[in-house]
């Protein structure tokens with residue numbers, strides 16, 4: 001079973017114009033696969049997730065887009081599409097686990113509620129057993145005690161495990177993890193990523209991992225899509241894209257990552273990270289031609305006027321990038 005999103009475009013209306021935050025973004029994730037969606041801050045990653053989950057802000061409008069899950073298509077411009085999509089099984093892990101947890105209920109009550117909604121006929125004792133089992137599976141120590149605790153009594157990493165346990169119990173077809181480890185320290189990050197992989201292995205769901213970290217993507221994901229100013233500039237398997245980036249932006253992102261890694265090992269201050277010079281363009285006035293033209297180090301005259309297509313890279317049919325340099329005459 002594959003999950004796909006086709007031509008997702010989202011606008012935000014602002015006091016001075018309309019920001020075209022996403023433009024024709026398409027993604028495809030197979031069952032059991034982890035797709036990393038990377039891009040710098042403001043590139044539109046969360047907008048993709050929110051559009052799928054029906055969590056967009058009031059000033060947002062889905063201009064186009066279809067999501068296909070389990071062979072069934074949903075028109076994302078329709079107001080009730082995301083409710084129907086959620087009904088087919090989607091769960092989301094946020095950077096802040098408190099967005100998924102209710103502070104006034106115990107962990108046990110919240111986990112049992114997921115089970116009650118999923119199988120209303122189940123008895124309480126069975127639900128408690130299953131909830132404890134889920135906490136055990138995400139390696140939360142002393143599950144019985146945790147069941148009676150409130151979210152504020154747990155650390156950030158423990159809360160994130162509870163959210164993963166909730167996802168485990170809801171058995172989604174698609175799990176969206178939006179910067180799930182950004183607020184956690186590096187050791188906890190690795191543990192939480194392992195739990196997400198464990199969840200994927202147990203229920204065979206597709207996972208969309210939203211992150212600004214290429215390091216996380218190369219370590220844990222099967223495929224990646226690179227987002228820039230609301231456009232998907234490149235997509236392919238992690239190995240292919242890493243070995244042969246088709247887009248200059250992807251190459252620059254990988255160069256930054258290597259630099260960050262070196263500086264980490266040299267124990268340098270976090271502030272010295274290399275960044276790509278320039279800024280994201282204002283999406284209220286998308287420039288003509290390639291959206292990355294203003295920051296590209298290998299652009300040529302046509303890049304300022306011709307909107308590039310999505311061209312294949314190398315011999316891999318899954319690998320493509322939006323760069324005119326890949327156009328074959």
Ligand SMILES: Nc1ncnc2c1ncn2[C@@H]1O[C@H](COP(=O)(O)OP(=O)(O)OP(=O)(O)O)[C@@H](O)[C@H]1O
Pocket residue numbers: 012013014019021039040041042043044045046047048057059060212
């Ligand atoms: N409610 C809103 N109204 C107006 N603009 C918005 C709104 N929400 C997001 N945006 C803008 O849309 C663009 C994409 O934002 P989004 O949060 O999806 O990016 P992101 O890649 O997830 O960023 P980050 O990594 O910082 O979370 C940004 O320019 C952002 O300022």
